[in-house]
Amino acid sequence: MRADGTLAILDRWGRAALPGTVLLFFVLLTLAPLRAPYLSDTLPLLPVLVVFQFSLATPERLPGLLLLVMGILLDLLLGGPGAPVGISALGFILVRAAVISNRRYLVGVPFLFQWIGFCILCWGYVALVWAFTTLWTWAPIDPVPAMLQYIVMIVIYPLLAPLLARVRARDPLNVPELSRGSARPGETTT
Amino acid sequence: MAIRDDFEVVASQVRTVVQRFALGLLVIVTFGVMLVGKADTVLVEHARVLALDMVSPVLEAIARPVAYTNRAIADLREFASLREENARLREENARLLAWQTAARRLENENEGLRSLARFREGPEASFITARLVGDSVSAYMRGALLNVGRRVGVAPGQAVVTGEGLAGRIAEVGENSSRVLYVTDVNSRLPVLVERTRERAILVGDNSPRLRLTLLQSIAGVQTGDRIITSGHGGSFPVGIPVGEVVETSEGTVRVRPFTDFSRLEFVRVVDYGVTGLVGPAAPAPAAPPAGVRVR
Numbered sequence: 001m002r003a004d005g006t007l008a009i010l011d012r013w014g015r016a017a018l019p020g021t022v023l024l025f026f027v028l029l030t031l032a033p034l035r036a037p038y039l040s041d042t043l044p045l046l047p048v049l050v051v052f053q054f055s056l057a058t059p060e061r062l063p064g065l066l067l068l069v070m071g072i073l074l075d076l077l078l079g080g081p082g083a084p085v086g087i088s089a090l091g092f093i094l095v096r097a098a099v100i101s102n103r104r105y106l107v108g109v110p111f112l113f114q115w116i117g118f119c120i121l122c123w124g125y126v127a128l129v130w131a132f133t134t135l136w137t138w139a140p141i142d143p144v145p146a147m148l149q150y151i152v153m154i155v156i157y158p159l160l161a162p163l164l165a166r167v168r169a170r171d172p173l174n175v176p177e178l179s180r181g182s183a184r185p186g187e188t189t190t
Numbered sequence: 191m192a193i194r195d196d197f198e199v200v201a202s203q204v205r206t207v208v209q210r211f212a213l214g215l216l217v218i219v220t221f222g223v224m225l226v227g228k229a230d231t232v233l234v235e236h237a238r239v240l241a242l243d244m245v246s247p248v249l250e251a252i253a254r255p256v257a258y259t260n261r262a263i264a265d266l267r268e269f270a271s272l273r274e275e276n277a278r279l280r281e282e283n284a285r286l287l288a289w290q291t292a293a294r295r296l297e298n299e300n301e302g303l304r305s306l307a308r309f310r311e312g313p314e315a316s317f318i319t320a321r322l323v324g325d326s327v328s329a330y331m332r333g334a335l336l337n338v339g340r341r342v343g344v345a346p347g348q349a350v351v352t353g354e355g356l357a358g359r360i361a362e363v364g365e366n367s368s369r370v371l372y373v374t375d376v377n378s379r380l381p382v383l384v385e386r387t388r389e390r391a392i393l394v395g396d397n398s399p400r401l402r403l404t405l406l407q408s409i410a411g412v413q414t415g416d417r418i419i420t421s422g423h424g425g426s427f428p429v430g431i432p433v434g435e436v437v438e439t440s441e442g443t444v445r446v447r448p449f450t451d452f453s454r455l456e457f458v459r460v461v462d463y464g465v466t467g468l469v470g471p472a473a474p475a476p477a478a479p480p481a482g483v484r485v486r
Contacts (some may be wrong), residue, residue, distance in 0.1 A: 018484075028245060031324035031335060032252045044328040064216045072223060076241040078328055084236055093216045133330050136228070137212035139376060141330060142397055148326075 019062045020070075022164070026050050027074045027124045044078060046160075051092045052118055053164040055099035056106055063151050067092040083137040090127045092135040098124070114161070119154050126150045230260060242335060246367035249324040250337055257456060264326060279319070315428050318342055318460040320350075323367070332397055334357065334377040338460065339366040343384040347422070349461040355432035355449035356380075357458055370458070373401060373433065373448055381423040382433055387411050390421055393433060393446060403444035412444050414434055428463050 030043045054062045071089025078088075098121055099106060106117045117166065130146045197285055227234045268275065324335030338344050340363050348360045350370045358372040378395035382403075389412075392405045406412065416436040422429035438445035 028248055028252070030328075031245070031249055031326065032256065043325075064212060068216055071220070073241060076238045077245060078326060078331065083330060084224045085227035085237075086220045089223070090217060090220040093213065093220065097388060128458050129330075136224075137376075141376065145397060146330075 006121055018063055019050075019058060020066050023047060023050045023054070023062070023066075023070050027070055027077070030074065044074075045122070045126070045149050046156075047074060047088070048091065048095060049118070049153065049157060049160060050164060051095050052099060052121060053161050055096040056103070057165060058112065059096060059100050062096065064093050064096060067096055084132055087129055087132050087136075087155055090132075091128055094128070095125055096119050105182050111162075112160070115154075115157060118161070122150060122153055204364070215234065219308055235362060238362055238369075239367075242362065242367045243364040246323055246337060246364070249335065250321075253321070253323045259457065260454075284287060284438055290443070301380070316343060316462045318462060320344075320368075320458055320460055321456065322455050326369060330397070332372040332378075333361065334370045334372070334455065336368045336370060336458065336460070337366065339364045339368050341365055344368050344460055345462075348463065349427045349431060350458050351431055351461055352450050352455060352458050354419070354436065356427075357450045357452070357455065359427075360460065368460075370464065372452055373450075374399060380422045380433065381427075382418050383421040384417050384436075385417040386413075387416075390423070391418075393418060399447070399452075400437070401446040401448060402413050403446055406444065412438055412439055428461060431461075 026047045026049075029046065032043070036094050051062070051067060068089045071092045072086055074088045075083070075085040099117075102117070106114055126146050126149065130141065130143055208245045234342060235396055284358050308437075319337055320336040320338040322334050323337045326335055336344075336350075344360055344362055344363050346360050350359060356373060358370045358375070358378065360368050361371040362369040371378055372395070373393065373472035374395045374397060376395055376397045378393075380393040382393045383389065384391060389407060390405075391403050394402045396402060403412070403418070414436050418432045418433045420427045420429060420436065432449055434446040434448040436444055437447045
């Protein structure tokens with residue numbers, strides 16, 4: 001069922017662009033001077049939450065190429081001299097791949113399981129970035145700030161995730177890909 | 191129907207293969223980007239600067255309301271303790287006036303002695319006032335973004351100071367934006383002096399709020415409470431900017447607490463000292479100091 005009025009087209013475009021826009025917003029928010037001691041330090045991990053949540057809901061609207069660009073942008077903006085550029089992109093892409101290949105355990109299950117899934121994946125991301133940065137700069141980097149980031153992040157998840165999860169409200173994507181039938185992304189349920 | 195099902199099965203298999211391949215390709219691309227970044231640092235610097243310049247207007251738009259909110263909260267807090275604050279300030283003012291007299295006297299004396307000794311002073315420093323538009327703080331980085339750039343004469347290596355003391359140095363410069371690397375960053379190495387003993391040392395950041403003092407000739411001479419100032423070695427920093435004070439001396443490590451409170455920085459001053467020394471390529475000097483530049 002697909003109407004082709006201008007509004008419908010706008011609606012489709014808007015919804016197609018939404019995840020990317022939200023991700024861009026969070027990447028920029030990473031640099032915002034909030035001056036809230038603990039929150040500011042955790043901001044760099046927020047894009048991971050967005051990537052996780054949208055990969056869960058609508059991976060089609062968050063293609064790997066977009067994640068590549070966003071990750072590189074994040075690294076360019078955030079990184080100091082010597083920090084690897086592209087590590088966030090690698091992390092994003094791996095998070096997306098992990099979510100997609102484990103969708104049947106993450107989609108349509110109680111929220112707690114999604115949270116646990118996020119805890120595991122986010123841990124992987126933090127460990128990856130830390131290990132890479134340490135190897136890349138060949139300097140002993142204190143892992144404690146990264147741990148703190150991680151802990152605050154998984155505490156924030158239940159607050160932010162339901163909000164982001166609303167993006168899929170009208171998509172019949174709450175079922176694993178194979179049993180979705182002929183429904184296509186962007187198509188509305190009746 | 192069966193043929194069509196077969197076709198769909200094959201198509202889905204092909205799709206899966208392509209998807210899998212796409213993942214591998216993307217991973218390879220990220221590694222490629224990282225390698226390029228490692229090999230061609232100049233290119234990455236250019237990309238960083240470009241990204242900073244693009245993003246800084248947006249950040250400035252975000253920073254304004256945040257700053258207003260923070261100021262409103264701070265105002266409310268200060269209202270509560272206005273009376274005590276007033277009394278404290280009056281007392282401090284009296285103390286500072288006494289210091290001012292002492293400073294005037296010393297300045298005169300210093301001038302006289304310098305003219306006697308024909309002492310040639312270093313280049314005159316000028317200041318560029320800047321607003322912080324972005325935090326560049328993560329688990330691996332301590333820094334900030336400023337809303338001034340090459341156009342008003344900011345160059346890599348210049349010192350960034352606050353009212354309390356040194357905050358850091360300019361690491362990257364765009365047309366209208368620049369990035370400060372705080373002294374607490376893991377990449378920060380600062381030649382300093384212990385003010386009391388005039389002993390040279392290097393102040394090393396490690397991303398924690400406390401700095402580490404290394405390469406001291408004798409660690410025994412340093413006491414808790416000693417002030418640490420910049421030594422001016424390396425040429426890019428003026429001499430004698432206060433950096434911090436020693437808070438801990440134990441087992442061969444000296445810890446220094448910076449005077450600057452990095453969590454509530456809003457405005458900073460970039461010190462243009464005329465020479466950028468060994469750090470980074472020298473930027474072309476601006477023809478005339480444009481508006482917004484305070485020259486002292």
